Amino acid sequence: MIATRLRQISLLLLAMAIGFIAFLQMFERTTGGFPTNYAVALGLVGVLYLVSWGLVIRFQPYASQSIMPCVLLLSALGTTMIARIDHAKDTAIGFRQLLWIAAALVICDVLIVALQDYRILRRFSYVSMVVGLVLLLSPMIPGLGANINGASVWIRIPFTSSTVQPAEFAKLFLAFFFASYLFDHRDQLAVGGKKFLGLQLPRIKDMGPIIIIWGVSMGVLVMQHDLGTSLMFFAMFVAMLYVSTGRKSWIVIGLVAFAAGAVVAARIFTHVGARVDAWLHPFDNELYNQEFGGSYQIVTGLFGLASGGLAGTGLGQGHPDLTPFGNSDYIYASVGEELGLAGLLAVLVLYLIIIASGFITAMKIKDGFGKLLASGLVFTMAFQVFTVVGGITLVIPLTGMTMPYMAAGGSSIIANYVLAALLVVISNAANKPEPPTDLSETFQYEALAALRDHELKERGNR
Template sequence: MIRTRLRQVALILFAMLVGFIGLFQMFERTTGTFPANYAVLLGVVALMALGSWALVLRFQPYASQTVMACVLLLNAVGVTMIARIDQSMGTAIAFRQLLWQALAIVLATLLIVFLKDYRVLRRFSYVSMVTGLVLLLSPMLPFIGADINGARVWIVIPFTNSTIQPGEFAKLFLAFFFAAYLFDHRDQLAVGGKKFLGLQLPRIKDMGPIIIVWFASMGVLILQHDLGTSLMFFAMFVSMLYVATGRRSWIVIGLLAFAAGAVAAAGIFSHVGSRVDAWLEPFSAEQYNKEIGGSWQIVTGIFGLASGGILGTGLGEGYPSLTTYGNSDFIYTSLGEELGLTGLMAILMIYLTIIASGFITAMKIKDGFGKLLASGLVFTMAFQVFTVVGGTTLVIPLTGMTLPYMAAGGSSLIANYILAALLVVISNAANKPEPDHDLSETFQYEALAALRDHELKERSAR
């Protein structure tokens, strides 16, 4: 046990050490000195991270420590690159990012301490649905909604110039609802209909949920001009639907439905079509010189990646500030320029470690609701990483989403820290030894759910 605890704290300390060395090297190369305000704030954040680790041991003793250590490491690398771009642009976004990180650690720790049993979230499934939809649609309200860079996904905090992106928090509440709903209706949704090309198609009467979510996703795409959020929510629901039923036909239907909707939207709405045109012909003079919706940002990021090569130019030696939003939407290309392909592969491996840890938790947990929630949360993060990396490297059209834990922005940072905290809580239940008594809490939850499903079937038969 002591050896395990030493390994865990070693992971936390390693993440902090990497962050400090990166910032120190970058500041020495760009300014010749390490700013005192950064040194003080880094010390505070480090103490808070160690305190959070100690509280996890106290309140979630069987939880996996891998997730939080990887999150801290990604956060440290991201802050370093944001501070690097600050030196070129004369801004102080990295200092504000550290403040957001401190707040995110506090909120994540409070969740870990007070959420002793994640299954309580199942009781508030429809409250979570309403909350998620309100957050998702709140940018459409007058006075508080803000249209930035063609997407209306922001709300302005009253009496300030600050904005938040409520969609980042909406994904958490909708994940709670999807997990509860699919857990309660998994038997009905798993019943197959006719076979077509080797796939067991679902029954027509079971298509209602996916149709509703499809309309909601298309609504976000059309009204808010946000391809990334629309795609993320629909993909999250379809992936959780597959986990709940085990039927590949849901994946095929989901892909075809969203592809058809996206193609139709690209032909009807200019903001979607411009993204696709910039992706198909990024190096054409027409797309490159287009003032709105062109490919200038994508091409600049690609050239930044190319100049980094295998090992990169080195921290402080590149020109990542030339790319618009190089500290947020395009932070992946900024990192590729100064850390090279080697650094990018290391970053993707850290993400893969978090994703693998989350899926291992989902496989180990015996509670069906926890299995769906863990897999839904980790898939959402994995899909977000894929869309950001794929968009900046011309694999898919640009979506405008931010890289979790690394890109500048308080909304994304706090929401993804809470996501990681939820994975920690679920992993504690997954790794907890089975109690000696005959009827565990997990079995009670499963028995009650089975009894309720049986009562529903009897009522429908009547």
């Protein structure tokens, strides 16, 4: 046991060392020294990570120990790039990001200590639904919502200039509700109807939930001009629906339904069509110089990736500040410029470890609610990574979503740290060894069952 704990703490200490070296190298090349405020903030975050590890060992002793070191590395790399861009633009977003990480760790510690049994979340399924929908639709409230860069997905904090993206928290509450609802209705939804092209289609009367979620997703797309959030929630529900029923037809229906809605929206609403045009023709001169909805950001990000090459320009030696939103929406391109293809692949490997740990937890746990919740949460994070990377590399249109744990923003950091804490709590239940069973009681139960079956057969023969 001691050797195992030493291996676990060594992963965390290694991640801390790599993060510190990244900050040190970047600051030496940009400012010529290590700022005092960053040294204090990094020390605070390091102490909080060690406290979190101790609390996990104490209250969640069987939890996966590979998730938080990867989260730490991603956060350290993202904050390093944010601080790098701060130096070029004379801003202080990186320091605030460290404070958000510290606040997120405190919230995670509370969850790790208080949430001994994650199944308590099932009791508040409909409360979670209401909270999730209120958060999701709150930016449309007049006077509260804020329209930034054409999307209405933020709400303003009263008496401040700060904003919050409530959709980041809505995904957690809706995941709680989806997991509970699908667990309760999985047998009904798994019943097949008619066959079509080799697929067992669901019954018409069971199509209600997916139609409702599709309607809400289209509403978000139309009213808030946010393709990313709309796609994420619908994809999360369809993925959890597939996990609960095992029916591939639900995936096909979900893809067809969202594709049809997106095509119609692209033709009717200019903001959606502009995203598609910029994706299909990024180097078109007219689109490149277009003030709103143009391809300038896409092309600049591609040039940044290209200049990074295989090994990158080196931390502090590139020009990631030239790309609009290089510290948030396009932070993946910023990393690619200064760390190259090797750095980008390392980032994807870190995400892959977290995703694999989450899916392994979902496969190992026997509780149906936990299986759905773990798979839904980890799919949401994986989907965010795919849409961000796919948008930057022109695989899919830009969605405006943020890279988990790396992009600037308090809402994203806190919500995704809570997601990681929930995966840690669920993994503890999945890895917990089962108590030894009394073999004598088992044999006695089997003998009584066999005797009862024999008596039933004899009565049937009479």
